[in-house]
Amino acid sequence: MALEALRVNRLRSALTMLGVIIGVSAVVILVAIGTGAKDAIEDEISGLGSNIILVVPGQLNFQAAPTQSRLDLADVAYVRRVVGDPGQVTVSVQSGESMRVGRNEAFVTIVGTDENIPNVFDRPLKRGRYLTESDIDTRRRVAVLGSEVSGQLFGDLDPVGRQATIAGVRFRVVGVYDKVGATFGVARDREVHIPVTTAQRLLGVQRVNGIAIGASGPDVIDSLGKKVVDALVARYPGEKFSAVTQTQLLGTIGTVLGMLTGVLAAIAGISLLVGGVGVSNIMLVSVRERTKEIGLRKALGARQRDVLGQFLIEAVLLTTIGGLIGIALGVGGSLLIEALSPVPASITLWSILLAFGVSVVVGVFFGVAPARRAGRLDPVVALRSE
Template identity: 40%
Template sequence: MDFIESVKMAVTTLTGNKLRSSLTMLGIIIGNASVITMVGVGQGAQQYASGQFESLGPNVLFVLPGSDESRQRNTDVPRTLTLEDAKAIADQVPSIEAVAPQLLSQRLITYGNKRSDTSITGSTPEFTTVRDFEVERGRFFTNIEVQRRNRVVVLGADTARKLFGDADPIGESIRIRNISFQVIGVMEAKGAFLGDNQDDAVFIPITTMASQIVGRTSPYGLSVTFISVTAKDEKSISAAQFQMTNLLRLRHKIVNANDFTIRTQKDALEIVGNVTGALTLMLAAIAGISLFVGGIGIMNIMLVSVRERTQEIGLRKAIGATQQDILMQFIIEAIILSALGGMIGTAIGVGGISLVSAVTPLKAGVSTTAIVLAVGVSGGIGLFFGVFPARQAAKLDPIVALRSA
């Protein structure tokens, strides 16, 4: 019997018992679809998290007040970093591009009868460069305005919409802590950072912030929440970290432990990488389990259907089929079921991924490895358990197989 005959025969048999065929395929479909979706979502989560840190700005470093230990122990962090530190970094550290000290607070801001509880960032004009923010309308504040402690404000995209709707806010006045500020610009939408809306924010000169909003000073000068620094390029990140550490130790006259911490984007990425790595591992484990369960399902239905067909095998042998003919037919049947189930399962998995991408911020990607692995494993199981028992049955004397039922 030639190959085409075997294929025809397999197709006839499969279409002749649609329920059995579709049940067999169902196991393969579910196994494939779940694995592909799960791995896709896991990778999406990983990409999302690292994308978030990349949105902080290119080659960015953060100088934070307090040592690593004290930051972990205390909620009230010592105010060891000052505006002067930031200026010194800008003037004396060669490997850096720009420095933006930041002083943060959360306040109620009002415009007419509209109000918004919004995060307020006091900074310098370099902020837009360092943190990769763009001004959409109007302008950001200037160094002169920082020196003069002018009461000017740049609104985040969401805050602008909340207070002004579609109207143009530029030139209007808003009140922060009952002090009037003139709106000079609106930022471009930036999106959320780890669930924190970066567009519901306003930006004012750091000097104005210190003197009029938080009224906070330290023995060393104007203290800041943290300092964002951009290194010249990716290669100078560690140089910048080293130089800044030396400079700050010198300035703070430190002999023992540092009273500040420098975090690079890479550090942050590593921490997040650990978390998302664990997440992906978990998802992979779940996917592995579903593949395993799916495999057992495929195995069961295959075993049962071959057992059920022992009589058919006996009859085919009785009228002249050889062991090879029987084997070939079952192999082709198993291949058709596995391939078809694999394709449908992959299609559903890819569909599921598209759905997740559409309704959540996770940009889940289709993983070729996952598809190959899922289709390979389920197909392999389908093939083995579809063919191995059939082979056993084909070896029987026809009369034994015929009488098996």
């Protein structure tokens, strides 16, 4: 019976549903985009490798400029002693340099580091070998290339054993890393790893930019980070050092992105509410238009609750059908965005259920007032109306 009433006024029903359709699909799509962004960033962070602590000078926050490093190799040795497992500590000195092989030139990130890279990071080799302790000790001019650098400079050739020039100095390639992708816009496949001692001489510095520690398990990350920071503060009283863990990054970024998703959902929710007002409006018009019908139904024995139920069901049916169409559009739209644009979109069940639930509730909520009005109409007055 209610379906029939909606069919009779097809255009009006469709327009009324449109508000709900737009609202529901907006909720589904925006939440999918928010969730997709969050997933993508969390993936990147996890890609760094698990259980890593980055120790950097200064206080880490998003407003302050990076502090000039005061750490040097002696401090690295000190941190190794504090950690107790020297193999789990590695170091980095970074600089952007140009690298040439014959006529090929590439702008790369030179990372001065040591033999502990594979212990701390998840950085598998494609060919050759990692840096070794003797490379560091004897300041050998050897390099391990990121996969993109290898491709740019050597093409399909195997670079291992070949020569390359970094900032005018000749190096021998000893290894090539597997492709690992970018992390936070840091193109790790554009890195070239050379011994930290060689890098310091090449760049003319004594400093190191940061120290990375691989913790033995997730449960010791926080305590180990604090221990190292405390030890460095004890060594350099009055200065600040920070230990950044993956969990912290995940937590902070997760919170920010979760809020973003919530805000997006709330905005979409408002449009759903507006859709509900539309439903209410149309139902009021419908009650007025069908006053005579209501009077007749009452004369034939319809009770107040029969009439109320009839109009309430119509309102809920409008929003439910609108909600289902909105879900279909939202899911389709999310899949399209995922497929056709760089924006990641990940459809979540909770957003679908929430949007649908809200649209049904909106139907009940905004349908009740018109339906009650219909139910309470005086049959004599209703029958007389023209």
